[in-house]
Amino acid sequence: MKHIDESKINSLLNLNVSRQEIDDILKKTKLLKRLTLEESAKLLSVKDASLLEKIYDAAKHVKNAIYGKRVVMFVPLYISNLCANSCVYCGFASNNKHTVRKKLSIQEIKQETQILLKRGHKRILMVAGEMASSKENINYYVDAVKAIYDTEYKGNKIKRVNVNVAPLSAQQFKMLKQSGIGTYQIFQETYHDATYRKLHIAGAKTDPDSRLNAVDNAFKAGIDDVGIGPLLGLYDYRFEILAMLMHIEYLEKTYSVGPHTISVPRVEPAPGSVYAENPQYPICEEDFKKLVAVLRLSVPYTGIIMSTRETVQIRDTLVNLGVSQISAESKVTPGGYEDSSRHNDKLERQFSLNDQRTLNQIVQSLLSQGLIPSFCAACYRKNRTGEHFMGLAKHGAIKHICDINALVTLKEYLEDFATPEVKTLGYKLIDEHKAKLDNTSIKVLEKFFTNIDNDIRDEYI
Numbered sequence: 472m473k474h475i476d477e478s479k480i481n482s483l484l485n486l487n488v489s490r491q492e493i494d495d496i497l498k499k500t501k502l503l504k505r506l507t508l509e510e511s512a513k514l515l516s517v518k519d520a521s522l523l524e525k526i527y528d529a530a531k532h533v534k535n536a537i538y539g540k541r542v543v544m545f546v547p548l549y550i551s552n553l554c555a556n557s558c559v560y561c562g563f564a565s566n567n568k569h570t571v572r573k574k575l576s577i578q579e580i581k582q583e584t585q586i587l588l589k590r591g592h593k594r595i596l597m598v599a600g601e602m603a604s605s606k607e608n609i610n611y612y613v614d615a616v617k618a619i620y621d622t623e624y625k626g627n628k629i630k631r632v633n634v635n636v637a638p639l640s641a642q643q644f645k646m647l648k649q650s651g652i653g654t655y656q657i658f659q660e661t662y663h664d665a666t667y668r669k670l671h672i673a674g675a676k677t678d679p680d681s682r683l684n685a686v687d688n689a690f691k692a693g694i695d696d697v698g699i700g701p702l703l704g705l706y707d708y709r710f711e712i713l714a715m716l717m718h719i720e721y722l723e724k725t726y727s728v729g730p731h732t733i734s735v736p737r738v739e740p741a742p743g744s745v746y747a748e749n750p751q752y753p754i755c756e757e758d759f760k761k762l763v764a765v766l767r768l769s770v771p772y773t774g775i776i777m778s779t780r781e782t783v784q785i786r787d788t789l790v791n792l793g794v795s796q797i798s799a800e801s802k803v804t805p806g807g808y809e810d811s812s813r814h815n816d817k818l819e820r821q822f823s824l825n826d827q828r829t830l831n832q833i834v835q836s837l838l839s840q841g842l843i844p845s846f847c848a849a850c851y852r853k854n855r856t857g858e859h860f861m862g863l864a865k866h867g868a869i870k871h872i873c874d875i876n877a878l879v880t881l882k883e884y885l886e887d888f889a890t891p892e893v894k895t896l897g898y899k900l901i902d903e904h905k906a907k908l909d910n911t912s913i914k915v916l917e918k919f920f921t922n923i924d925n926d927i928r929d930e931y932i
């Protein structure tokens with residue numbers, strides 16, 4: 472597989488590491504410095520409980536220093552489960568004859584978006600299967616993105632549409648960028664070549680390099696916010712994490728900037744998939760926690776995304792250890808929001824989800840942990856993306872901007888969508904955070920807050 476040196480990774484999986492070495496690496500992380508591949512491998516090899524606690528403490532420190540208490544909220548919108556590929560772990564695989572296929576019309580996409588706007592969502596991750604014709608794919612994606620941005624509910628609109636769709640050519644990515652997308656996200660699934668070839672048995676996705684090329688094509692087309700990730704459970708997680716870090720090193724070297732986000736999805740049971748019921752490399756909770764913490768320390772400025780595949784308990788733990796973006800009240804079925812009680816949902820969904828809470832319940836849970844749910848998309852709208860964003864982030868210049876924007880979007884959510892109980896909790900948290908800001912920031916925040924009280928929405932810096 473391109474950019475991935477398997478023998479180097481394998482040699483890093485069998486290192487002998489002393490406690491002193493782990494302590495030295497953790498000292499480096501305190502300076503918010505990115506780790507080398509070897510240092511990440513050493514942290515991943517830790518099994519000792521007391522050393523693991525030290526890794527978790529370091530990850531909490533880095534998370535807090537860079538992201539503060541903010542957690543960005545988003546929701547997936549599945550527009551189609553038509554797919555020409557056969558990935559053995561996926562409910563949408565073309566050889567799964569039981570799946571009820573559905574490609575939403577533009578009108579249906581607008582209806583789904585309206586429902587999400589009514590619940591308070593501002594950031595959508597648009598998701599689709601891959602149809603055989605790449606021309607058909609790109610035209611549909613572009614129309615769908617436009618439909619989402621055009622939809623309005625009482626003056627509210629979606630602020631940022633990220634997409635997780637099939638690989639495209641550089642020319643097609645240009646069209647997608649022009650439609651106004653935020654992040655282009657694509658998972659390599661597994662970076663282990665032989666495993667990849669075994670698990671992807673039909674369609675364009677059989678070629679592992681087509682996924683890696685897609686990331687290059689996106690960068691070449693000027694999409695500088697790209698999201699990557701392995702699908703965990705397909706192969707040894709330590710290999711996958713190191714291979715992804717190797718992929719990141721390649722991107723940094725080639726484009727001067729790595730991915731904007733990384734995701735850590737784990738395989739969940741999927742309709743019609745025997746494999747997904749029993750993935751070959753299941754990851755226990757402790758290893759999962761460790762790998763998220765090690766990623767936080769390895770690439771401190773790269774956002775980490777966690778979906779509702781994970782349980783409430785794991786999500787609540789990992790938002791403190793490194794995760795910076797989470798999804799809420801997701802449906803992985805095209806049209807799933809329009810009628811969430813539809814009984815054939817089981818036959819249309821991609822896989823099972825473990826966190827079924829509403830957005831309001833998730834906001835409540837974050838607030839009660841002292842975290843700030845953020846609906847902000849200001850950086851992307853102000854062109855603070857790619858290298859520009861990373862530069863600001865590394866110099867700490869972005870932090871106070873993000874804090875103000877996050878508190879503004881939280882107040883908007885509390886006023887427009889929250890239950891009275893969540894509203895009380897939210898205002899208490901806003902007061903606590905406001906007290907920590909400097910005078911200039913407080914003045915800016917108060918001006919925005921007064922405007923919100925006067926029914927003005929969607930202001931940001």
Ligand code: SAM
Binds near residue numbers: 600741780
């Ligand atoms: N079809 C496109 C593709 O495969 O790149 C994009 C969308 S696909 C619906 C999004 C992601 O879902 C895949 O990249 C894969 O990692 C994930 N996925 C598929 N089956 C899964 C399962 N059983 N459990 C968890 N995630 C799964």
Ligand code: SF4
Binds near residue numbers: 554555558564565676
């Ligand atoms: Fe199709 Fe994507 Fe599912 Fe593979 S993971 S079967 S490409 S929807």
